[in-house]
Amino acid sequence: MVAAGRRGRGGGAAARADDTAHTGPSATVVRLRNRAVATLGDRLRRVHAIGVLALQAGLAAALAWLLAHEVLHVAQPVFAPISAVSTLAASVGQRLRRTVELIIGVTVGVSVGDLLLAVIGTGWWQLALIVALAILVVLFLTASAAVVLQAGATAVLIATLSPSVGHLEIPRFVGALVGGGVALLVTAVLLPLNPLRVLNRAARPALDLLSTQLDATAGALAEGDAGPARTALTELRQNKDELRAFIEATQGAREASTLSPVHWRERHGPVARYAQAAEPIDRAMRNTGTLIRRAVSLIEDGEPVPKPMPEAVADLAEAVRLLQRQFAVGHEPRQAREQALRAVGRAGHAYREGVGFSGAVVVAQVRTTVSDLLVATGLTQDVANRLVRRAFGELGRSADTNPDG
Structure with a gap:
């Protein structure tokens, strides 16, 4: 009886193990499939919610490049589409402010970079000084993180590329104006939000x-x-x-x-x-x-x-x-x-x-x-x-x- 009981219990365990071997993987597959469907649904909803932003960014980048290159004849108009996308990346309701901040940051970075380059020249310690001073000037004027970022990035470009690329400050400033302006044009007129x-x-x-x-x-x-x-x-x-x-x-x-x-x-x-x-x-x-x-x-x-x-x-x-x-x-x-x-x-x-x-x-x-x-x-x-x-x-x-x- 005991042996039979043991065999019964062992058989039950074996049966359960056999059931698990057959049902376990399929249950896991079902759970993974349900999770994948849920995740796919979340992703599709996210794409639907920000789809207009993607269209706005693509259109603004293309128009900014065309305007800077074909109309204003900027040789390498890379800053214009970057500025346009940067403006559109701001939260809805902050884009006008982002454009103003972009222009302020670029202006400070260009001004500080050009001034110090003329006085102290180029080099690693000059780069450090130019970036630090540009950020300090911006912090004195405003506490905006976006302005600080633009001023620091522009100062880096001026300090590192100006010696080899002449008149870099002009396309950088024009790019900020064109990119920000085109971004506002796209959001206000071409693809406005409801x-x-x-x-x-x-x-x-x-x-x-x-x-x-x-x-x-x-x-x-x-x-x-x-x-x-x-x-x-x-x-x-x-x-x-x-x-x-x-x-x-x-x-x-x-x-x-x-x-x-x-x-x-x-x-x-x-x-x-x-x-x-x-x-x-x-x-x-x-x-x-x-x-x-x-x-x-x-x-x-x-x-x-x-x-x-x-x-x-x-x-x-x-x-x-x-x-x-x-x-x-x-x-x-x-x-x-x-x-x-x-x-x-x-x-x-x-x-x-x-x-x-x-x-x-x-x-x-x-x-x-x-x-x-x-x-x-x-x-x-x-x-x-x-x-x-x-x-x-x-x-x-x-x-x-x-x-x-």
């Missing part, structure tokens, strides 16, 4: 994060389960990348709508509204963090949760979604305002039904977050506060007969 699309792509993750965590918190309050709210709080705290991308996109959208004649009409309309929303949305996310933290305490402490309270939080999540959708199509976000004020009305009714300490804070944070969202829709802070106070009182009192506020 500022609303730039904003939508950057704002969507931040607003999705906010609405999703508010929905999770509303569910946690309705079910009396603090777990989803704790998870929502953790997720919301990891929002720095989304907010930074959104803020950078507002700069890019302003630049695109200012430089591009195609989008001039949008700079005082949808783009301006959308761009001005970044700061109040940042505040709304921070106030939502306090709301969720207090919702966790409310549930854990066993405080009363009036039915309108989770409904108010769910209404707030819907207001964020409406804000995103209406901004995306360039519409005045009136529906988002109405939905946000509906959330305040339900919060007022919850307060009158009776809440504990943490519940009162949740209600207060609903009011504060709605005020932030109203400012994000383009209202002034005073008007937003007045509408919130009115909705909290009037809609709260009428909630029995009109649940929609």
Whole structure:
């Protein structure tokens, strides 16, 4: 029996080993294939997102070379396409500034390099002195890393190549002007970015994060389960990348709508509204963090949760979604305002039904977050506060007969 048992166990182990030999590699292949598909999808999305940048860079480099070589007759116009690509490599919204920095850096590098070469000549220690002095002069004028890089690189070129290549400073300076100017021409006129699309792509993750965590918190309050709210709080705290991308996109959208004649009409309309929303949305996310933290305490402490309270939080999540959708199509976000004020009305009714300490804070944070969202829709802070106070009182009192506020 024992032997049989051992043989049985041994046979089972052998069978498992045999199964592993047959299924293990295929399972590994499946996992690798799934990972490769996921990676391929990520790569394709990345290419799609920056495909326009690649086209802009290629076009700008070609035009800069043609202009410098064929029109201005620069013999070796290598600096022009380099300057064009360098300008386009800057973040969207920083390209005009990058062009100015490029020209300043080249000017300082050329000036310092030419001056010192005439006085101290060439050599390894002269190179060190020229580069160090060029960087120090730039640091005195500005703290921009881009200017420092351009000044140092130009000083190196002047100190090392000027003895063998005459008048190097002229093509270097012309290259900076031509490359930067062509890069701006490409982004503003030939292949302009759509500022609303730039904003939508950057704002969507931040607003999705906010609405999703508010929905999770509303569910946690309705079910009396603090777990989803704790998870929502953790997720919301990891929002720095989304907010930074959104803020950078507002700069890019302003630049695109200012430089591009195609989008001039949008700079005082949808783009301006959308761009001005970044700061109040940042505040709304921070106030939502306090709301969720207090919702966790409310549930854990066993405080009363009036039915309108989770409904108010769910209404707030819907207001964020409406804000995103209406901004995306360039519409005045009136529906988002109405939905946000509906959330305040339900919060007022919850307060009158009776809440504990943490519940009162949740209600207060609903009011504060709605005020932030109203400012994000383009209202002034005073008007937003007045509408919130009115909705909290009037809609709260009428909630029995009109649940929609």
